[in-house]
Amino acid sequence: xxxxxxxxxxxxxxxxxxxxxxxxxxxxxxxxxxxxxxxxxxxxxxxxxxxxxxxxxxxxxxxxxxxxxxxxxxxxxxxxxxxxxxxxxxxxxxxxxxxxxxxxxxxxxxxxxxxxxxxxxxxxxxxxxxxxxxxxxxxxxxxxxxxxxxxxxxxxxxxxxxxxxxxxxxxxxxxxxxxxxxxxxxxxxxxxxxxxxxxxxxxxxxxxxxxxxxxxxxxxxxxxxxxxxxxxxxxxxxxxxxxxxxxxxxxxxxxxxxxxxxxxxxxxxxxxxxxxxxxxxxxxxxxxxxxxxxxxxxxxxxxxxxxxxxxxxxxxxxxxxxxxxxxxxxxxxxxxxxxxxxxxxxxxxxxxxxxxxxxxxxxxxxxxxxxxxxxxxxxxxxxxxxxxxxxxxxxxxxxxxxxxxxxxxxxxxxxxxxxxxxxxxxxxxxxxxxxxxxxxxxxxxxxxxxxxxxxxxxxxxxxxxxxxxxxxxxxxxxxxxxxxxxxxxxxxxxxxxxxxxxxxxxxxxxxxxxxxxxxxxxxxxxxxxxxxxxxxxxxxxxxxxxxxxxxxxxxxxxxxxxxxxxxxxxxxxxxxxxxxxxxxxxxxxxxxxxxxxxxxxxxxxxxxxxxxxxxxxxxxxxxxxxxxxxxxxxxxxxxxxxxxxxxxxxxxxxxxxxxxxxxxxxxxxxxxxxxxxxxx
Numbered sequence: 001x002x003x004x005x006x007x008x009x010x011x012x013x014x015x016x017x018x019x020x021x022x023x024x025x026x027x028x029x030x031x032x033x034x035x036x037x038x039x040x041x042x043x044x045x046x047x048x049x050x051x052x053x054x055x056x057x058x059x060x061x062x063x064x065x066x067x068x069x070x071x072x073x074x075x076x077x078x079x080x081x082x083x084x085x086x087x088x089x090x091x092x093x094x095x096x097x098x099x100x101x102x103x104x105x106x107x108x109x110x111x112x113x114x115x116x117x118x119x120x121x122x123x124x125x126x127x128x129x130x131x132x133x134x135x136x137x138x139x140x141x142x143x144x145x146x147x148x149x150x151x152x153x154x155x156x157x158x159x160x161x162x163x164x165x166x167x168x169x170x171x172x173x174x175x176x177x178x179x180x181x182x183x184x185x186x187x188x189x190x191x192x193x194x195x196x197x198x199x200x201x202x203x204x205x206x207x208x209x210x211x212x213x214x215x216x217x218x219x220x221x222x223x224x225x226x227x228x229x230x231x232x233x234x235x236x237x238x239x240x241x242x243x244x245x246x247x248x249x250x251x252x253x254x255x256x257x258x259x260x261x262x263x264x265x266x267x268x269x270x271x272x273x274x275x276x277x278x279x280x281x282x283x284x285x286x287x288x289x290x291x292x293x294x295x296x297x298x299x300x301x302x303x304x305x306x307x308x309x310x311x312x313x314x315x316x317x318x319x320x321x322x323x324x325x326x327x328x329x330x331x332x333x334x335x336x337x338x339x340x341x342x343x344x345x346x347x348x349x350x351x352x353x354x355x356x357x358x359x360x361x362x363x364x365x366x367x368x369x370x371x372x373x374x375x376x377x378x379x380x381x382x383x384x385x386x387x388x389x390x391x392x393x394x395x396x397x398x399x400x401x402x403x404x405x406x407x408x409x410x411x412x413x414x415x416x417x418x419x420x421x422x423x424x425x426x427x428x429x430x431x432x433x434x435x436x437x438x439x440x441x442x443x444x445x446x447x448x449x450x451x452x453x454x455x456x457x458x459x460x461x462x463x464x465x466x467x468x469x470x471x472x473x474x475x476x477x478x479x480x481x482x483x484x485x486x487x488x489x490x491x492x493x494x495x496x497x498x499x500x501x502x503x504x505x506x507x508x509x510x511x512x513x514x515x516x517x518x519x520x521x522x523x524x525x526x527x528x529x530x531x532x533x534x535x536x537x538x539x540x541x542x543x544x545x546x547x548x549x550x551x552x553x554x555x556x557x558x559x560x561x562x563x564x565x566x567x568x569x570x571x572x573x574x575x576x577x578x579x580x581x582x583x584x585x586x587x588x589x590x591x592x593x594x595x596x597x598x599x600x601x602x603x604x605x606x607x608x609x610x611x612x613x614x615x616x617x618x619x620x621x622x623x624x625x626x627x628x629x630x631x632x633x634x635x636x637x638x639x640x641x642x643x644x645x646x647x648x649x650x651x652x653x654x655x656x657x658x659x660x661x662x663x664x665x666x667x668x669x670x671x672x673x674x675x676x677x678x679x680x
Contacts, residue, residue: 006167009093011158019134019160030186033136034195035202036129037080037178039242041067042206044084044176046295048147051085058147059086059174066209069199073190078137079179086146086174092156092166096130096142129245134160136189137180143169144176205239207293222293224267224314228255240269243288244312248272251363252353253313254345262337264317268346270310274367285309290316302335307375308346310368315342347385354389358461365391365465370516377523387527390520391465393490393511395499396474398464468527471508480541481533484510486518488658497585497656498535501542504583509535535581538590538617542580552623553631561631562620564639568647569618579619586624589616589653618650641676648673 011019045065051058063083070079087095133140138159145153153171158164171177188194196217199210205223209216223231223239237249250269257265268287286309289300293316303315319334353361365372375386471482483502487493493511502509512521524532533540553561558578565576574592582588591614620627626649634642648669654660 006165008163008165010163016162019131019162030135031189031198032202033132034189034198035242036132038067038199038203038206038210039245040129041080041082041084041176042203042208043298044082044086045208047085048083048174050295051147057149059145059149059151060172063173063175064209066211067206069195069210069212071190071192071195071213073187073192076182076184076187076190077179078182078189079177081175081177083173083175084147086151086176087142087144087154088146088148088151089154089166091146092142092144092154096156096158096164131160133178133180136182136186138183140178140180142176142178143171145169145171145174147174202238202242205235205242222290222314222316224255224265224316225293228257231255236267239267240312243314244269244271246271246273246275251360252349254349256341256345258341262317262319262334262341264315264319264338264341266313266315266342268311268313268315268342270349270364270368271312272363272367274310286311288314289320290314291320292316292318296320303339303342305339305343305375305379307372307378308343310364310371311346343379343382347382347389350389351385354462354467362461362465370514373514373516373520376520387468387524389467391462391467392484392517393464393493393513394466394471394508395494395503395511396508397466398490398494398511400463466508466510471510472528472530474508475530476507479507480530482510482527482530483507483533483535484512484521485535486512486521488515489513497588498581498590500583500585501581502535534591536591538575538577538592538619540581550623551628553628554622557631557635558622560634561627561642564630564634564642565618565620565646565650568643569650572615573618573650574615576618576620579621582619582621582624584624585621586626587618587620587649587653589657590619591616618653620649644669644676645673 010016045067048058049065052061060083065083068081070081071077140158140160142156143153144156145151153169155167155169155171156164182190192213195212196215199212199217203210204218205221206218207222210218223235236253236255240246240250240253249272251272252270254266254268256268266287285299286304287300288298289296289303300315304311315338317334317338320332350361350364353364373386373390376383376390379386468482475482485493485496485498487496490511490513493499493513499509501507510521512518521532522534526532562576562578566573569576573589579588581590622628626645630642630645648666651660651666651669655663655666660666
């Protein structure tokens with residue numbers, strides 16, 4: 001056939017930078033290029049096999065689905081070929097001409113600026129697996145033909161220096177062939193035994209035949225179809241890295257084989273760390289869906305609710321219909337049943353962590369807590385279980401850890417886990433005990449450690465947090481409400497003057513420093529018939545301290561001083577009242593019964609829903625020395641100076657909650673106050 005003229009293209013600017021870094025930087029593990037190319041080939045085979053099994057017409061339908069690798073040690077060449085979905089012209093320009101992940105360059109540049117080595121293990125994590133071949137290749141040639149019989153074949157060539165060429169090819173069969181000559185320093189990868197070794201290390205579980213110079217190498221197949229007791233920890237961890245492109249081992253896993261009213265197998269993992277841009281929901285990728293080992297969908301959103309989408313892995317069911325379309329598969333009744341079982345098993349594993357491996361729970365909670373807690377507003381069927389898994393800082397836990405370093409109160413850990421519950425499902429085949437799943441208990445040993453070895457550190461993992469059940473269990477009988485205070489960070493919360501009354505009375509207050517808490521906790525309403533109440537609210541049922549012998553402003557003198565504060569604060573506040581909650585501070589701002597707490601207001605503003613600040617109630621402490629002194633000055637006729645200082649106290653309260661609009665005026669007024677105070 002007559003070929004069209006070669007067309008030359010320039011890589012986009014960010015692609016040029018990336019290729020420059022790949023070609024010219026030192027990678028700690030160049031062998032990873034083979035894993036990435038095999039992963040791409042496996043994905044292409046998954047896609048073409050799905051087309052075939054659902055009855056779509058494909059190019060070269062009788063071709064075996066396989067991966068072939070040819071190496072020549074003498075010529076120093078490497079070739080990998082698959083019979084998968086192939087690429088068309090648009091695929092070549094869009095997928096091989098641009099950076100696949102928006103976060104790639106930012107991450108790699110950051111590592112470069114820090115003068116860290118760019119670890120080749122991280123390549124796949126950022127959507128640039130194909131480009132890892134430039135670590136070892138001088139020039140790469142890609143010959144490909146899409147499975148659509150109407151598509152042409154194409155040839156793509158680049159040396160990674162900034163441009164690439166595309167021309168029509170005479171390839172007749174579907175699939176992709178990638179070939180290149182190895183750089184001298186990487187000629188080891190032209191050795192047959194070296195390539196076989198790497199395949200067994202990284203890709204032994206790929207569910208397609210991988211042949212090296214005609215000899216089939218991989219033998220494991222679909223790892224999730226094996227008995228979990230026959231899978232080694234090394235195999236499982238390498239499988240995790242293969243499907244997730246993570247460069248470290250998972251935190252834990254579940255290996256499920258369900259039989260009964262429905263049949264499916266699953267191998268699921270919880271990562272140790274959240275990926276970059278994880279909390280941008282468009283980047284969330286969760287489980288892969290298979291049916292009888294046939295790939296159905298890469299990111300099956302219908303199998304895992306969004307709040308659990310930190311879980312990655314494979315689900316394979318023989319009950320899913322594949323004879324109509326992928327959409328019908330997604331919405332089959334079987335999907336909802338599988339989803340219910342998966343959610344139950346995952347929650348069971350997390351409950352087990354709380355009870356028996358709190359270090360794992362803490363790692364998970366620190367990384368994925370914000371996403372996980374959002375389930376309270378969406379998964380109402382499991383709302384009670386999710387509530388039991390909530391953990392927060394509190395005035396008691398913070399004080400204990402501040403006083404004793406990494407951990408006070410072994411009782412706190414005991415309380416935090418006392419009420420963990422579990423739920424089973426009728427579909428379970430195993431006679432599991434711990435937390436509703438044998439899998440959750442046995443698989444939580446995924447890292448191979450004995451629980452007793454780390455018992456001491458485990459005891460400290462949750463010392464600075466408290467569960468809802470532990471909080472209620474240690475409430476005094478007279479306390480009728482669960483108190484909380486939300487804010488931007490823990491240090492600010494600990495210094496908030498609204499806590500003074502509660503500290504004095506020994507009443508524990510939950511400190512909500514996670515932005516998600518501001519949305520989740522108020523929505524709970526009550527827990528074990530105890531109302532949840534923000535201590536920012538002015539209508540708290542606080543008792544007067546009968547034992548308080550401090551001198552305080554009272555009667556007409558107090559009324560006069562309150563009137564002064566009302567005058568200087570004007571319509572910026574709803575009211576000015578004497579405070580029952582303040583002990584060491586002179587003033588604070590609280591919110592009315594229907595108002596929104598200050599942290600929630602800030603969150604709404606950040607989301608573009610600025611409704612303006614609610615009017616606050618200014619509380620003044622009648623027993624504070626400054627308030628008593630101001631009352632004395634008022635009685636002596638120094639009204640103007642009292643107003644100046646009252647306004648300064650009000651602005652200081654605004655400053656404490658982050659709402660002060662004019663810091664310059666505040667500093668100027670402070671100077672005036674100091675001038676008058678030093679001239680007396």
